Amino acid sequence: MKERILVTGGTGYIGSHTVVELQNSGYDVVIVDNLSNSNADVVDNIEAVSGIRPAFEKVDCLDYKALEAVFAKYDGIKGIIHFAASKAVGESVQKPLLYYRNNLVSLINVLELMPAYGVEGIIFSSSCTVYGQPDHLPVTEQAPIKKAESPYGNTKQVNEEIIRDTVASGSPISAILLRYFNPIGAHPSALLGELPNGVPQNLVPYITQTAIGIRPQLSVFGDDYNTPDGSCIRDFINIVDLARAHVVAMARILGKKQKEKVEVFNIGTGRGLSVLELIHAFEKATGVKLNYKIVGRRAGDIEQVWADPQYANNELGWKAETPIEDTLESAWKWQLKLRERGIQ
Ligand code: NAD
Numbered sequence: 001m002k003e004r005i006l007v008t009g010g011t012g013y014i015g016s017h018t019v020v021e022l023q024n025s026g027y028d029v030v031i032v033d034n035l036s037n038s039n040a041d042v043v044d045n046i047e048a049v050s051g052i053r054p055a056f057e058k059v060d061c062l063d064y065k066a067l068e069a070v071f072a073k074y075d076g077i078k079g080i081i082h083f084a085a086s087k088a089v090g091e092s093v094q095k096p097l098l099y100y101r102n103n104l105v106s107l108i109n110v111l112e113l114m115p116a117y118g119v120e121g122i123i124f125s126s127s128c129t130v131y132g133q134p135d136h137l138p139v140t141e142q143a144p145i146k147k148a149e150s151p152y153g154n155t156k157q158v159n160e161e162i163i164r165d166t167v168a169s170g171s172p173i174s175a176i177l178l179r180y181f182n183p184i185g186a187h188p189s190a191l192l193g194e195l196p197n198g199v200p201q202n203l204v205p206y207i208t209q210t211a212i213g214i215r216p217q218l219s220v221f222g223d224d225y226n227t228p229d230g231s232c233i234r235d236f237i238n239i240v241d242l243a244r245a246h247v248v249a250m251a252r253i254l255g256k257k258q259k260e261k262v263e264v265f266n267i268g269t270g271r272g273l274s275v276l277e278l279i280h281a282f283e284k285a286t287g288v289k290l291n292y293k294i295v296g297r298r299a300g301d302i303e304q305v306w307a308d309p310q311y312a313n314n315e316l317g318w319k320a321e322t323p324i325e326d327t328l329e330s331a332w333k334w335q336l337k338l339r340e341r342g343i344q
């Protein structure tokens with residue numbers, strides 16, 4: 001019998017790729033998503049990629065009763081991967097209560113339901129944003145948590161604490177907190193990727209939209225940082241590599257291989273790339289010249305951060321493998337496919 005996994009936010013960017021990797025590894029997947037930042041046709045595309053149609057329930061994780069009905073309907077859910085959250089940093093500054101409500105209450109509902117339905121473990125989508133500007137690079141999981149720069153970032157910190165407190169209180173569940181660095185790219189089939197939602201805040205969607213002519217110019221936010229070329233440095237992690245980390249983390253939980261009931265892993269490549277290096281890698285990978293200009297710094301940006309992924313490499317047996325050029329090419333193919341589908 002296939003083990004059954006519930007994926008909240010499973011039609012979203014990271015969720016959809018993870019569902020495919022779970023299916024490829026033999027798991028039976030149930031998706032819960034309220035479609036606040038995704039579309040139902042993602043389910044068709046997941047099926048087109050994996051050959052298996054996942055169960056899908058349009059449910060809001062804030063709705064405890066509706067969420068409970070999903071646990072009741074799909075017997076024997078073993079593990080949960082909890083992606084469902086609001087994620088736009090700037091919007092969280094404008095609408096903090098929306099972010100606190102959605103991101104905290106959704107998790108609380110999931111954690112309350114897990115023991116009642118015998119669900120063994122949860123994987124939580126955390127972020128390198130919890131480290132702020134680290135004192136040492138590459139940053140390890142032991143680095144101190146810095147005061148959050150935004151309500152969004154704060155929800156990640158508080159949610160990590162909620163999970164720790166719940167497990168410490170004796171709840172019979174275990175957890176893995178995955179701290180993602182900067183996920184980019186799309187599925188190589190160009191059937192799954194990040195759906196656009198207004199003017200992109202993140203670098204790679206802005207690059208691909210500029211390259212295709214939706215935006216006239218890319219602004220590079222600052223070239224006067226204390227880095228070799230003056231632009232900020234990030235650890236850009238391929239979306240499929242990232243998705244695979246969830247599969248091995250779930251196997252670790254269900255195989256009872258955890259060293260502690262709550263474990264934390266950095267999910268990054270271990271390589272820092274500057275914004276300018278990424279732009280040039282995109283031009284090289286795609287042959288498309290980008291129109292960009294250097295402008296002032298963006299408020300709240302971290303100067304440089306990249307992961308020490310050793311612990312994840314050793315313990316999970318997982319490693320980011322995809323070359324950056326392939327990742328950027330996949331982002332470009334996705335942008336071209338969006339145009340084909342008439343999506344801007
Ligand atoms: P996404 O917006 O593409 O996916 C999130 C999905 O959750 C969407 O499909 C949305 O409709 C759904 N959702 C939101 N609130 C919900 C609710 N109350 N009930 C049910 N469904 C709900 O975002 P993503 O980039 O795939 O991110 C997934 C997770 O990873 C989020 O928790 C995000 O904070 C975290 N994360 C993302 C990044 C990143 O750069 N993309 C980095 C670090 C962490």
Ligand code: WQD
Binds near residue numbers: 221
């Ligand atoms: C990367 C670099 C920008 C756009 C954010 C969240 C973080 C995490 C991932 C979820 C920065 C520069 C960007 C542009 C630019 N999300 N940039 N021009 O800021 O590292 O992280 O997404 O947890 O919490 O804060 O990612 O893609 O926005 O920016 O020059 O038009 O690209 O200044 O240096 P960031 P990003």
